[in-house]
Every structure is written in C-alpha cells, then in structure tokens.
Amino acid sequence: MMLQDGFSRRFHYLRLSVTEACNFRCTYCLPDGYRPDGRKSFLTVDEIRRVATTFAELGVKKIRLTGGEPSMRRDLPAIIETVANISGIDNVAMTTNGYRLKDRAQQWFDAGLRSLNVSIDSLDPRQFQLITGENKLAEILAGLDAAQQAGVRKIKVNTVLLKNLNDHELSQFLFWLKNQPIQLRLIELMQTGEMDARFQKHHQSGLPVKARLLREGWIQQSRDLTDGPAEVFSHPDYQGQIGLIMPYSKDFCANCNRLRVSSVGKLHLCLFGEEGVPLRDLLQVDEQNSELQSRILQGLTHKRETHFLHEGNSGVTPHLASIGG
Ligand SMILES: Nc1nc2c(ncn2[C@@H]2O[C@H](COP(=O)(O)OP(=O)(O)OP(=O)(O)O)[C@@H](O)[C@H]2O)c(=O)[nH]1
Ligand SMILES: C[S@@+](CC[C@H](N)C(=O)[O-])C[C@H]1O[C@@H](n2cnc3c(N)ncnc32)[C@H](O)[C@@H]1O
Ligand code: SF4
Numbered sequence: 001m002m003l004q005d006g007f008s009r010r011f012h013y014l015r016l017s018v019t020e021a022c023n024f025r026c027t028y029c030l031p032d033g034y035r036p037d038g039r040k041s042f043l044t045v046d047e048i049r050r051v052a053t054t055f056a057e058l059g060v061k062k063i064r065l066t067g068g069e070p071s072m073r074r075d076l077p078a079i080i081e082t083v084a085n086i087s088g089i090d091n092v093a094m095t096t097n098g099y100r101l102k103d104r105a106q107q108w109f110d111a112g113l114r115s116l117n118v119s120i121d122s123l124d125p126r127q128f129q130l131i132t133g134e135n136k137l138a139e140i141l142a143g144l145d146a147a148q149q150a151g152v153r154k155i156k157v158n159t160v161l162l163k164n165l166n167d168h169e170l171s172q173f174l175f176w177l178k179n180q181p182i183q184l185r186l187i188e189l190m191q192t193g194e195m196d197a198r199f200q201k202h203h204q205s206g207l208p209v210k211a212r213l214l215r216e217g218w219i220q221q222s223r224d225l226t227d228g229p230a231e232v233f234s235h236p237d238y239q240g241q242i243g244l245i246m247p248y249s250k251d252f253c254a255n256c257n258r259l260r261v262s263s264v265g266k267l268h269l270c271l272f273g274e275e276g277v278p279l280r281d282l283l284q285v286d287e288q289n290s291e292l293q294s295r296i297l298q299g300l301t302h303k304r305e306t307h308f309l310h311e312g313n314s315g316v317t318p319h320l321a322s323i324g325g
C-alpha cells in the first residue's frame, strides 16, 4: 500500500502540526497574536505516535513538525523522540521561529531531530521586530549557531519576501550566505483567508530575484522528484544556497509530494484545501490502525491537482499557523 493520488503523485512526506499556538505576531500570519480557543486541544504524544506510525506504514519517510510554534509544546522532546523511533521514518524535521532554539538545540538533536528550518524575515534587528513583533534576531541567530554546533546538518532559513519590508535586503542576505552553509528560502507571500490589504501591499514575485541570481552567476540545480517545491540555486563563491518558493508560478503544484495533519488531527490534502478529513476519532487505541489507513487512503482520492490561489481562493485556511504552512 502506498500513498498516491489521482494525478500519479506519491507522498513520502508528512507535515505534522503539533500546536496552533504561537508567541510571535508575524504581520502576514498572526498580526494580532495567537488567540487561544478554549475548546481546542492539540494531539497528545500517543495520538501523534499513532498517526505517524500509520503514515509510516503507508510509505511516509519524512515527518516535519510544525505549527503554530512547535517549541511552545513542553513535551516537544518526547514528540521528537517518539516520531524518530517509528520504523520507516528516516528524517525528523522541524520548522520553527527559533524560540528556545539556543537552549534546546542539543536536546532536540539528541531526541532525533535531523533537519531544521528556521524563519528569519530580516537580518536587521529593527526590521525583524517590525515584521515579527519580537526583538529577538540576535537570540535566533545564536540559536542557528547552537543547532550547527549540536550536529544538525540540514539547516534552512525561511524568509517571506515582503515588498517594502525586506525586499531591499537581498544583497545583505546574499553577503551573509557567503560563509553560511545553509539554504536561504525566499517564499512568496501567499494570500490566506484572514489576510487583509497586506497581500496587495506586500506581495512580491520571486521572478525578479531569480533573474538577478542568474545574472550574477548563480546556477539552478536540477530537481529530484522527491524534492520540495523550491527552485534551488548555487554559486561557486558561496557556501550557502538560495531556494525560491513561488506558489504563483506555473506548474508549482505538479510535483506536490506532501500531506498535512493539523494539530487537531485533521488530514489536509492541500495547504489551501477544504475542511480536512477528521482522523482523531481513530487515534484513540493502536487497534484502530487499519481503519485509519483506509480513511487516509479514501481521503487522498479527493486531492485536487492544484491550489486556487490565482482566483483569490485560499480554501478554509485563515492563516498558515492554523495548518502548519
Ligand atoms: N503552497 C505551498 N507552499 C508550501 C508548500 N510547502 C512549503 N510551502 C511554503 O514554504 C514554507 C516553508 O516550508 P517549510 O516548513 O520550511 O518546509 P519545506 O519547504 O517542506 O522544507 P523542506 O522539507 O526542507 O523541503 C511553508 O510554510 C509554506 O509557506 C506547499 O506544498 N505548497
Ligand atoms: C506557519 S509557520 C510555522 C512554523 C514556525 N512558527 C515558523 O514561523 O517557522 C511556517 C512558515 O510559514 C511561513 N508563512 C506563514 N504565513 C505565510 C504566508 N501567508 N505566505 C507565505 N509564507 C508564510 C512562515 O514564514 C514560516 O516560514
Ligand atoms: S509565521 Fe510562524 S512565528 Fe510567525 S506568527 Fe506564524 S506561526 Fe508564528
């Protein structure tokens, strides 16, 4: 049995959100901060173990923990260890805003974390605070160092491209990459349900950046079917790489290879899809495993070919913290 949709796309990568809560207020995600909803409880470690085990049995090899902010969960080391010990999972990754990274990197690595994506929207402390609501750039950069020291080899930095907020910083980012063996991903701003005029004001296509990189001698890397959606560029004079994530460009979804489970246990077939297939009622005892497999496989038959962002349709996603990006 394996996970394949009606367009012959295969799924070996699961993004598992462990919380919707976040301590940052990124202008494009949670501009007013996270507002707790008392009725919601997030998946327990046992529920996470069951859902991850079942996906591993269906061929998933990589699980990325995301959120909200995953480091806000006090039991995060137990979550990492649980997922890392599941047979078939060979890469446990996490996406974080860098909170607690400086102090916890070693603990997370020891628990089994092998790949880390850290969001850094500006290398200018004031601009960073303007975008995220937090004056924490220095602390997060120290967290990156700590992760490298701890032994995490695959580190990427995520930067949402924002017109008039950080687009003038490209040269500074490139300079930084000269001696940083990391991949910097520039992500086009995507419109979500709760986003107001900010989208029109700050959306900027990645295409001019691509043109500049090619002009300056960066070389586009060939893409494996199992790679993510980023177009990746390298340069002989730079230790780092650039990855461009351009969801508004043609054929972006053609190689979609990931599925998502939200922090309340719903299967989402697309970042911008429908309500989600509830799985939580089948995460209560280990014996529900084969029923859970059937529900996931049945759900996958409904996966659509692309998102509908061009029509201004973001599905039910109010902001990316709700589903883990
Ligand atoms: N539209 C769309 N955006 C995506 C998709 N995957 C990643 N992104 C965007 O890229 C952001 C960063 O993704 P990450 O959490 O760093 O994970 P990733 O890109 O899968 O990273 P790797 O596992 O290292 O390839 C997400 O929050 C989204 O904004 C996708 O399938 N569709
Ligand atoms: C939703 S966050 C969750 C993990 C963690 N809190 C973080 O910020 O890395 C995952 C990624 O989504 C990106 N993101 C959030 N909203 C976005 C949007 N509207 N368009 C593009 N990227 C977005 C963030 O910059 C971050 O890199
Ligand atoms: S992008 Fe990440 S850090 Fe920023 S508000 Fe959203 S969930 Fe929080």
Ligand code: SF4
Pocket: 229, 247, 252, 253, 256, 257, 258, 269, 270, 271, 272, 304, 305, 306, 307
């Ligand atoms: S937008 Fe949806 S279909 Fe397209 S790559 Fe992302 S998750 Fe896959």
